[in-house]
Every structure is written in structure tokens, then in C-alpha cells.
Amino acid sequence: MNAPILDVRNLAIDIDTRYGKARIVDGVSFKLAKGETLGVVGESGCGKSLTMMSLLNLLPRKIAVSGGEAEFESRNLFTLEGEDLRQVRGGRIGFIFQDPMTSFNPVMKIGEQLMEPLIHHKGMDKAAARKRAGELMRLVGIPGGEARLDNYPHQLSGGMRQRVMIAMGLACEPPLLIADEPTTALDVTIQSQIVELVKDLREKLGMSVIWITHDLALIAGLVDRIIVLYTGTIVEEAPVDALYSSPQHPYTIGLLNSLPKLSPGGEAEKHLPSIGGTPPEPGRRPKGCPFAPRCARKMSVCETQIPKLESLVEDAAHRVACFAVTGAPAS
Amino acid sequence: MKSDVLLRIDNLVKHFDVRLGAFGQTRARVHALDDVSFDILEGETLSLVGESGCGKSTAGFTILRLFEPTSGSVIYSGANIAALDDEAMRKLRKDLQIVFQDPYATLNPRMTVGDAIAEPIMLHAGKSKAEARARVTDILSDVGLPERFANRYPHELSGGQRQRVAIARALACRPKFIVCDEAISALDVSVQAQIINLLRDLQDKYGLTYLFIAHDLAVVRHISDRVAVMYLGRLAELADKTALFSKPRHPYTKALLSAVPEADPVVERRRKRQILTGEVPSPMNPPSGCRFHTRCPIARDQCKAAVPEWREIAFGHRVACHAVGVKGWET
Ligand SMILES: Nc1ncnc2c1ncn2[C@@H]1O[C@H](COP(=O)(O)OP(=O)(O)O)[C@@H](O)[C@H]1O
Ligand code: SF4
Ligand SMILES: [Mg+2]
Numbered sequence: 001m002n003a004p005i006l007d008v009r010n011l012a013i014d015i016d017t018r019y020g021k022a023r024i025v026d027g028v029s030f031k032l033a034k035g036e037t038l039g040v041v042g043e044s045g046c047g048k049s050l051t052m053m054s055l056l057n058l059l060p061r062k063i064a065v066s067g068g069e070a071e072f073e074s075r076n077l078f079t080l081e082g083e084d085l086r087q088v089r090g091g092r093i094g095f096i097f098q099d100p101m102t103s104f105n106p107v108m109k110i111g112e113q114l115m116e117p118l119i120h121h122k123g124m125d126k127a128a129a130r131k132r133a134g135e136l137m138r139l140v141g142i143p144g145g146e147a148r149l150d151n152y153p154h155q156l157s158g159g160m161r162q163r164v165m166i167a168m169g170l171a172c173e174p175p176l177l178i179a180d181e182p183t184t185a186l187d188v189t190i191q192s193q194i195v196e197l198v199k200d201l202r203e204k205l206g207m208s209v210i211w212i213t214h215d216l217a218l219i220a221g222l223v224d225r226i227i228v229l230y231t232g233t234i235v236e237e238a239p240v241d242a243l244y245s246s247p248q249h250p251y252t253i254g255l256l257n258s259l260p261k262l263s264p265g266g267e268a269e270k271h272l273p274s275i276g277g278t279p280p281e282p283g284r285r286p287k288g289c290p291f292a293p294r295c296a297r298k299m300s301v302c303e304t305q306i307p308k309l310e311s312l313v314e315d316a317a318h319r320v321a322c323f324a325v326t327g328a329p330a331s
Numbered sequence: 332m333k334s335d336v337l338l339r340i341d342n343l344v345k346h347f348d349v350r351l352g353a354f355g356q357t358r359a360r361v362h363a364l365d366d367v368s369f370d371i372l373e374g375e376t377l378s379l380v381g382e383s384g385c386g387k388s389t390a391g392f393t394i395l396r397l398f399e400p401t402s403g404s405v406i407y408s409g410a411n412i413a414a415l416d417d418e419a420m421r422k423l424r425k426d427l428q429i430v431f432q433d434p435y436a437t438l439n440p441r442m443t444v445g446d447a448i449a450e451p452i453m454l455h456a457g458k459s460k461a462e463a464r465a466r467v468t469d470i471l472s473d474v475g476l477p478e479r480f481a482n483r484y485p486h487e488l489s490g491g492q493r494q495r496v497a498i499a500r501a502l503a504c505r506p507k508f509i510v511c512d513e514a515i516s517a518l519d520v521s522v523q524a525q526i527i528n529l530l531r532d533l534q535d536k537y538g539l540t541y542l543f544i545a546h547d548l549a550v551v552r553h554i555s556d557r558v559a560v561m562y563l564g565r566l567a568e569l570a571d572k573t574a575l576f577s578k579p580r581h582p583y584t585k586a587l588l589s590a591v592p593e594a595d596p597v598v599e600r601r602r603k604r605q606i607l608t609g610e611v612p613s614p615m616n617p618p619s620g621c622r623f624h625t626r627c628p629i630a631r632d633q634c635k636a637a638v639p640e641w642r643e644i645a646f647g648h649r650v651a652c653h654a655v656g657v658k659g660w661e662t
Binding site: 043044141157159160187188189190191192193195196214215216217218220221222240241244254255256258259260261270271272273274275276278279 | 382383491519520521522523524525527528531546549553554586587589591592593594595596597598600602604606607608
């Protein structure tokens with residue numbers, strides 16, 4: 001990988017509970033190259049969103065980074081403050097969240113909200129910012145472009161709000177875009193419009209993208225590389241083709257198998273192969289491998305030791321944290 | 332699969348009169364369901380798909396007469412449900428059940444799981460409390476929950492377990508027909524597969540008939556016998572699952588299927604999507620003629636002028652589109 005735009009090393013995030021601190025993200029490390037799109041996959045509660053929120057210093061109350069670094073454009077994001085932080089947030093890193101209503105100011109017109117980062121980060125004057133805001137609206141496919149700038153968020157449909165949200169994330173043409181389940185609440189038709197839009201813009205602007213999702217079908221055609229999270233740790237990391245054609249971790253394999261297939265043949269079997277049980281609650285991770293309680297290949301070492309993410313012999317870019325795959329440690 | 336008709340739905344219409352504006356000064360009529368006709372066969376799973384707001388839930392509710400139909404009929408065991416008096420309707424209630432996306436909507440937070448399941452048995456089947464409690468254990472085991480869960484409260488359960496309880500409650504009176512309204516949509520992939528398998532097992536065991544409302548087409552393909560596609564309050568197409576997925580005829584069905592991503596990067600990269608532009612128009616002011624004509628890639632003048640007939644183009648395959656079967660028009 002040529003010099004990465006983002007390098008996250010050993011990230012740990014803790015939550016304050018009634019019973020003391022609990023670790024909810026543990027030892028997460030990943031890199032992102034310029035122009036690369038990384039998919040982050042996992043079920044709800046696995047720490048996908050918290051990991052990304054930590055990068056922007058947007059963690060909710062009682063949740064904080066307790067270790068690690070995140071180097072972005074040669075600066076550690078975790079030590080940025082004040083004006084430096086504001087410059088990165090929205091200026092150098094754009095973000096789109098699942099629920100646009102939480103990121104909009106309900107009593108401010110769409111246009112003003114779009115113009116704000118342009119004035120703040122790009123130093124545009126009001127007239128130039130308004131013109132650019134109109135262009136952005138058209139770019140994300142809002143019918144009526146400029147005319148919509150004077151609408152309030154509630155006057156737009158869900159699909160349109162999501163587009164405006166994307167327009168806001170892209171306003172400053174950031175080198176990095178973080179999208180957290182941006183299409184989860186939308187219909188497939190709107191979802192495919194938005195995915196095509198992001199692909200298009202990525203090409204035009206040469207952005208790097210991190211796309212967080214629980215939907216393995218959605219990102220198959222969108223990302224270059226995928227990391228799979230389970231209860232706050234990375235269990236597998238691989239180039240996209242390798243992840244789908246030869247998944248290694250029992251959890252990844254289980255997830256892929258439990259997807260009903262749309263292609264012919266998928267309908268034949270009556271029962272979907274499913275992973276038994278449910279993920280442990282945050283802060284209640286087992287002592288050994290977090291997946292051990294649900295794993296069919298579990299060995300005794302899995303219950304006492306935590307497997308490290310290790311490269312496969314045949315493909316160094318494909319990394320797995322599983323004793324059954326990379327071998328148990330010599331004791 | 333048997334082919335006796337369990338429910339015959341004829342020209343079912345449901346309009347909502349609503350007031351708009353800050354003071355409710357404007358009246359408007361939501362055309363949520365218009366002239367919908369289809370049969371539901373005994374023992375089958377018929378799926379109802381379409382974008383949000385197209386009237387799927389309204390169809391489910393109106394068929395069960397949880398909404399009073401505006402007009403039309405629903406024939407169940409010789410009687411028109413839409414015209415029954417309260418007493419007769421109450422007797423039928425136990426046959427016709429519904430499971431929602433959010434189990435919290437049907438589970439009282441202050442009632443134990445056991446009481447929640449026993450309640451409908453006492454109410455609809457007229458059993459004593461002791462008799463009802465005796466059945467609870469059986470029903471819990473039917474939905475894959477151990478007996479001790481009878482004493483738990485909804486908040487003590489995981490999302491998947493709560494959905495199992497909601498299903499148990501629907502099963503309590505040994506119904507014939509269950510509407511599953513997005514019943515698995517909110518669950519994580521690995522849990523979703525478990526619930527899909529459960530629904531299938533219960534269908535086999537009790538000869539249940541499902542109206543399965545969902546927006547995930549991969550799930551629909553897996554679980555259904557037949558599939559009906561709705562657009563803006565009307566049926567667009569209905570066919571055997573295999574026919575619908577392999578040879579869709581309505582332009583909307585084609586667009587909808589083309590938007591669904593597959594969990595295969597190689598397929599996804601090769602694929603050409605037919606992107607539907609724009610969004611679904613408002614059901615308060617639906618387009619004239621064919622309601623899809625404002626977004627249809629092959630619409631002609633006729634489509635604006637006349638409502639296409641709901642006609643059978645092959646055995647068991649119905650479609651509402653002027654173009655279907657016309658040489659040089661249908662693509
Ligand atoms: N109780 C109601 N009052 C007014 N409008 C309603 C009501 N219920 C549903 N609608 C409207 O009817 C249309 C169909 O809704 P719905 O059946 O919920 O669609 P779906 O289930 O396909 O998402 C929507 O425009 C919705 O807003
Ligand atoms: S009737 Fe006309 S507008 Fe409607 S789907 Fe068919 S071709 Fe398109
Ligand atoms: Mg609905």
C-alpha cells in the first residue's frame with residue numbers, strides 16, 4: 001500500500017457502566033489507501049459506528065477512546081482540538097449517517113446548512129456558497145436543485161434528505177468520506193441510486209471511502225477491501241473478492257451462508273444455514289475468542305486465549321483471527 | 332401445496348381521509364389501496380413486495396379488518412369479512428393473526444412472556460387460566476424457547492427472542508392465517524435466518540398460510556411460493572416465485588429486481604442496473620392511468636389515459652400493464 005491516508009492502530013474504546021468500565025472496541029487496526037474504498041461489516045452493536053465516531057471525536061457521553069492512534073494526513077486525530085478538529089470534521093473528512101434527521105438542524109433551511117461548511121472550510125462568500133450549494137443539490141440528483149435550498153429538512157422525503165446529507169458530506173470535496181449505513185432505512189430502488197451516486201463521485205473526486213454496513217450484498221460491488229467486526233474486534237480482513245470467494249473465519253462464513261441467495265439455486269434448500277445464538281452484549285465479551293460461544297469449530301484454546309489477526313500463508317492481505325484457521329499457539 | 336383458496340380478495344379499496352396544514356384546514360384523501368384483487372391459497376406463502384408507503388401494510392391490515400375497508404370484499408370460509416358484525420368477527424379473530432416488525436408493538440412491557448402467550452388463549456379460545464398456562468410451555472417449545480422464558484419480561488430478551496415471543500403469541504390460538512408484516516426486517520442477518528427457518532417449520536407443522544410482507548427480495552425469493560408486487564396502492568404483478576424472479580413482465584418489477592444487490596463482487600461488477608429515477612409520487616395525488624407512468628421507461632400516451640387491466644397473461648401470472656404482450660412495445 002502506498003502511504004495510507006488513514007492509519008488506525010490499536011484502537012480501544014471504553015464505556016462507563018454502573019459496574020465500571022467495559023471495553024467495547026478492542027485492538028482495532030486498519031489502514032486505508034488513497035482512493036480506496038473499505039467496507040466495514042458487522043451486526044448491530046459490534047462497534048462499527050463507535051469506531052468511526054471516535055475518529056471524528058463524536059463519541060456519545062460515557063464512551064471514550066482509551067487507547068490507540070488514528071493517523072490521518074500525518075496527524076493523530078485523537079489529539080486534535082478546537083479549530084484543527086473543526087477543519088478536519090466536514091472539511092477533510094466528510095460523513096454521512098444513517099438517520100439524516102439527527103445531523104440536520106430542523107429549524108435551519110437546507111441551503112443554509114449546505115452553505116455553512118463551504119463558507120467555513122472553503123472560505124467562500126455567501127453568493128458563491130449558495131451557487132455551489134445549488135450545484136451540489138443537482139449533483140446528488142435532487143429534482144428542482146436550487147429551488148429546494150429554501151426548504152426545511154422536514155419538507156423533504158426520506159430519500160431526498162439522505163441525498164442532501166450526502167451533499168453535505170461531500171460539500172468540501174473531502175479526501176475521505178465515512179458513510180455509516182447511509183442507505184439502511186431506504187428502499188432498494190433509492191439505495192441503488194445512492195450507491196451509484198457515491199461510486200460516481202468517488203471517481204470524479206478521487207475520494208477514499210469507508211462504508212459501514214451490515215449488508216454483505218450491498219457492498220459487494222462497491223468496495224475494494226472488507227473488514228469484519230465481531231463484538232468490537234476485527235475477526236477477518238480481506239480484499240473483496242477473497243472475502244466472498246474464500247471466507248475463512250467461521251463467523252464470516254456463517255454470515256455469508258445465512259444470506260438467502262437471489263441467484264438460481266439459492267432457493268432450493270429449505271433451511272437457511274444459520275448461526276445459532278446471538279452476539280454477546282457489549283461489555284460482556286467472553287474471555288477467549290469472542291465468537292467461541294457460537295462457533296462450531298471451537299477448540300479448548302478458543303475459550304481461554306484471544307486469537308490474533310494473522311495473515312494467511314497464501315495471501316498476506318487476507319488476515320484472520322481464528323485458531324482453527326491459522327493454528328493454535330504453541331503452549 | 333394445496334390450491335384451495337383460503338382468502339379471496341376482490342376489488343379491495345382503502346382510502347384515508349386526512350387533514351393537512353398547521354390547522355388541519357385542508358382535507359386530502361390518501362389512496363393507500365385501490366382495486367386490489369387476488370387469492371391467497373391454503374398453505375402457501377404469498378409475499379407482498381414494493382417500496383415503503385406503497386400500501387403493503389394497509390393491504391395486510393384491511394384484509395384482517397384491522398382497518399375498515401372503504402369498499403370491496405374479503406371472502407374467508409364462505410363469509411365476507413368486510414361485512415361481518417362485531418360478534419361474528421370476534422369469532423374469526425383467532426384464525427387470522429399478525430406479526431409486526433417491532434415486537435414491542437404487541438408485547439406489553441409489564442406482562443411476562445407466559446402471560447402474553449396465555450392471554451389470547453383465554454380471550455379467543457375461552458380457556459381457563461390454568462389451561463392456558465399449560466399450553467404456554469408447548470408453544471414456547473414450538474418457537475424454540477425454553478420453558479423458563481415464561482417468567483421473563485420482554486426487555487430481558489434479545490431482538491430475536493422477542494420476535495419468537497410475538498410469533499408464539501400469534502400462534503397461541505392455532506390460527507390458519509398469519510400476516511407477517513416486515514416480521515424479520517429489523518433483525519440482524521444471523522438472527523434473521525433463524526426466524527425464517529422457524530416460520531417455515533411452523534408452517535409445515537400447522538399447515539399455516541402466510542401473507543409475507545417484506546422489502547428484502549432475497550428473503551422473499553427464499554421463503555415464498557408466490558409473489559405479488561405493489562406500486563402506489565395497486566398490484567402491478569403477481570406470479571409464481573420462479574416466474575416472477577426469472578421472467579418478470581411488469582416494467583416496475585423489472586426495475587425493482589434490477590436494484591437488488593447480490594453478495595458476489597464478480598456478479599456485481601459486471602452487472603448493468605436499470606436505475607429508476609425519481610421517487611414514488613404521493614398517494615394523495617396518484618398519477619392518472621397507470622400509476623407507474625411517471626417513472627416507467629417505456630410509457631406511452633395510453634398509459635397516462637387508461638388504467639391498465641389486471642389481467643392473466645399466463646396460468647397464475649397476472650400483470651397490470653398495457654405494454655405486456657404488445658409486439659414492439661414490451662421490452
Ligand atoms: N392511518 C393512516 N392514516 C392516513 N394515511 C395512512 C394511514 N396508514 C397508512 N397511510 C398511508 O397509506 C399509504 C400506504 O401506507 P402503508 O400501507 O403503510 O405502506 P407500506 O406498508 O407499503 O409501507 C402511505 O402513504 C401511508 O402514509
Ligand atoms: S402501463 Fe404503461 S406506464 Fe404502466 S407500466 Fe405498462 S408501459 Fe409502463
Ligand atoms: Mg409497512
